[in-house]
């Protein structure tokens with residue numbers, strides 16, 4: 550079993566490009582060029598320079614002493630929360646804006662739910678002086694006012710999607726419509742390992758810097774370049790894909806993916822895609838997604854906006870089906886408690902998304918010499934109000 554993408558854009562049975570014919574030219578242009586461009590020397594140099602000097606990479610691999618002692622294992626945190634803009638998402642938007650420039654594009658579109666990807670996109674557009682349009686559901690614009698303000702401050706134009714449930718999937722539809730109408734000058738930046746081929750592979754490659762750095766960092770501290778466990782939260786799956794990337798075919802490493810159980814897997818209000826999902830097509834790729842018997846996509850729920858997605862990327866569907874990764878879903882309450890625990894045991898306030906991953910420490914048993922690496926995908930500043938209201942601090 551191999552976990553790299555195949556020539557047709559599939560991971561096992563999942564992936565591909567299920568798109569309207571009108572989008573063929575756009576997606577084909579990307580598919581034909583992305584591997585060649587991103588492996589060129591000058592692209593690599595510019596990408597790595599920006600990751601170092603603008604994003605702040607390499608991010609530390611931090612040994613969490615107090616957590617390690619309490620849970621009787623060697624626990625490391627990969628500190629993506631220390632990236633510029635506060636999460637891993639910027640690794641991908643830097644890569645895609647450089648690619649867009651090489652393809653001669655001078656206009657960027659994106660869609661966003663919680664606003665985190667919109668902010669990361671607006672940031673790199675400001676950096677490059679490129680026009681930026683972000684589609685966002687009208688309801689999400691109301692719910693995520695601080696991120697809307699950030700995008701505007703950064704010079705992006707935020708356009709409200711007013712159809713359907715006025716949330717992420719409606720924003721996605723608007724972005725796709727825009728791209729169909731502007732095939733020559735516009736690049737569409739997708740924010741996770743989702744969407745039609747080549748997006749899942751392209752985004753995973755840009756995020757793979759996470760596991761690339763771990764190889765060197767772990768070798769220095771532990772004398773070997775692989776851990777026993779890798780653990781990450783999964784919304785669409787980009788921070789997880791970056792953490793797993795260089796270890797996917799190294800079976801000494803066990804992989805754990807953590808999804809949001811929301812108010813409980815059986816509550817009807819969750820985002821536990823692996824537990825509840827069936828094969829289907831979302832956002833142009835074949836994957837696992839939560840749907841009704843007649844194939845309508847179910848509205849997902851999680852207290853964390855970044856995990857509130859009804860599908861997972863095709864790589865993760867394959868990791869789940871082939872049992873390469875263990876999938877665990879964590880309810881809101883446990884994730885929120887872990888937000889406090891990590892803050893007060895390590896002095897690190899995590900994003901609520903990130904806090905989900907740590908909650909597996911309560912139920913899983915490890916050996917004292919096991920090396921665990923948690924991806925600390927983002928910082929919790931954006932979630933302070935939710936934490937404060939929840940705990941009545």
Ligand SMILES: *Cc1c(COP(=O)(O)O)cnc(C)c1O
Pocket residue numbers: 636637638665740741742782783784785786787788789855856900902903926927928
């Ligand atoms: C967006 C986000 C996620 C979820 O997205 P993935 O593509 O699954 O990584 C997780 N953590 C943080 C901090 C985020 O901003």
